[in-house]
Amino acid sequence: MPLNPSADEIVAKIGGNVLLSFNAGLMLRSWRERLGIKQNSVAKNMEVSPSVLSDYESGRRTSPGVVFVRRYIETLVRLDQEKNKLLEKLVYTADRKEILAMGEFKKPVKASAVMDALSVTILTGSDSMDASLYGYTVLDSINTIYTLSGLDFYRIFGATTERALIFTRVGMGRSPLVAIRVSQLKPRMVVLHGPKVVDPLAIELAQKDKIILGLSHLENEKQFIEALEKL
Numbered sequence: 001m002p003l004n005p006s007a008d009e010i011v012a013k014i015g016g017n018v019l020l021s022f023n024a025g026l027m028l029r030s031w032r033e034r035l036g037i038k039q040n041s042v043a044k045n046m047e048v049s050p051s052v053l054s055d056y057e058s059g060r061r062t063s064p065g066v067v068f069v070r071r072y073i074e075t076l077v078r079l080d081q082e083k084n085k086l087l088e089k090l091v092y093t094a095d096r097k098e099i100l101a102m103g104e105f106k107k108p109v110k111a112s113a114v115m116d117a118l119s120v121t122i123l124t125g126s127d128s129m130d131a132s133l134y135g136y137t138v139l140d141s142i143n144t145i146y147t148l149s150g151l152d153f154y155r156i157f158g159a160t161t162e163r164a165l166i167f168t169r170v171g172m173g174r175s176p177l178v179a180i181r182v183s184q185l186k187p188r189m190v191v192l193h194g195p196k197v198v199d200p201l202a203i204e205l206a207q208k209d210k211i212i213l214g215l216s217h218l219e220n221e222k223q224f225i226e227a228l229e230k231l
Contacts, residue, residue, distance in 0.1 A: 007077050010087050014073050024064055027134075028072050029057035030160050034185075035087065037079050045075045100168065101138040101225045102158055108132035109231050111189055111212055114164050117227040118191055118216045123203050125212030131188055135163040136228045138221060141170045141194070144179070154185055162188045166228075168221050170194035173202035177213075181205050191216050193224070 018027040032042060039057070043050040055061040056068070064072070080087045112129040114136070115122060122129075137156045144156070144167070156165065165187045167176045173192045180186060189212040192198060198215055206213035218224055 007081065010077055011070065011073050014076075014087075015069060018069055018073070019066065023059060024069060025056045025059050025061075027160060028064070028069065031073075031076060032057075034154070034157075035076060035080050035083075037076060037083070041079060042072065042075050045079065046071055098140055098143040099137060099156060100140055100221050101228070102136070102156070103228065104135040104158060104160075105133065105231060108134055111164075113231065114189065114191075114228075115212075115214055117231055118166070118214075118224060119218050120191055120214035120216050123198060123213045123215060124206050125189070125210070125214075128188075128210075128212050131162075131212070133162055133164055133188055134160045136166065137163060138166045138168065138224050138228070141167040141176055144176070154183070157185050157187065161185050164189040164191060164228075166191040166193065166216070166224055168193045168224070172197070172199040173215075174199040177202040177205040177211075180211070181209065186211060188212060189214070193218065 014031060018024050018031075032039065039053055040050050043053045046053070052061075056064045077087060109132070110129065111125075111131045111133055114120075114133055115129070135158050137158060139156060157163065165176075165180075167173075167190065170176065170192045172195050176190065176192065180190065186209050190206060191214050192202075193216045195215070198213075203213060216224070218227070
């Protein structure tokens with residue numbers, strides 16, 4: 001059964017994220033798990049064996065081609081439409097004042113490189129500087145905390161949680177880390193912009209969730225976005 005125009009747009013958006021990522025199989029698995037769809041269900045609907053699907057998702061097989069990726073994503077969309085219809089809430093980010101910029105890196109970028117690009121002082125997680133990041137989201141902290149909740153909050157993670165969340169207009173840094181603490185999804189890195197001193201509780205929460213936390217010394221959001229787009 002063909003997908004409707006709205007579903008086709010979702011397929012295109014996810015497909016772009018997957019095909020531009022360093023590990024297409026990992027990205028496909030990430031989307032499936034976020035939607036709570038079982039691997040066996042996808043395999044059955046695609047008429048492939050679960051072992052083949054598992055090999056692609058784990059990277060044991062060569063990265064899947066464009067045709068396979070499209071079939072996989074179309075299957076996710078159909079199963080999601082039959083189930084919870086979460087994808088529209090997760091994919092669409094246009095016209096949201098909370099999200100200032102969002103992107104996926106064309107290849108993995110080391111945490112240390114992101115920290116350097118954003119002129120960051122590391123507050124916790126210095127032992128994780130070799131971690132690979134696959135994307136970023138720049139957020140207006142005040143609008144994010146006051147208007148995003150539940151599934152809306154999950155949208156800031158894009159194609160993967162292995163990303164940097166950059167919060168601007170931060171007071172003391174507690175609110176963003178509290179919001180992340182109660183969320184099921186955790187980013188690999190959080191960068192705060194605004195405070196001269198970060199609340200010790202924010203640092204403690206980052207340590208509990210094993211999140212790299214830093215304080216940026218760039219002047220404004222424009223500098224953040226320009227630096228991230230160059231990575």
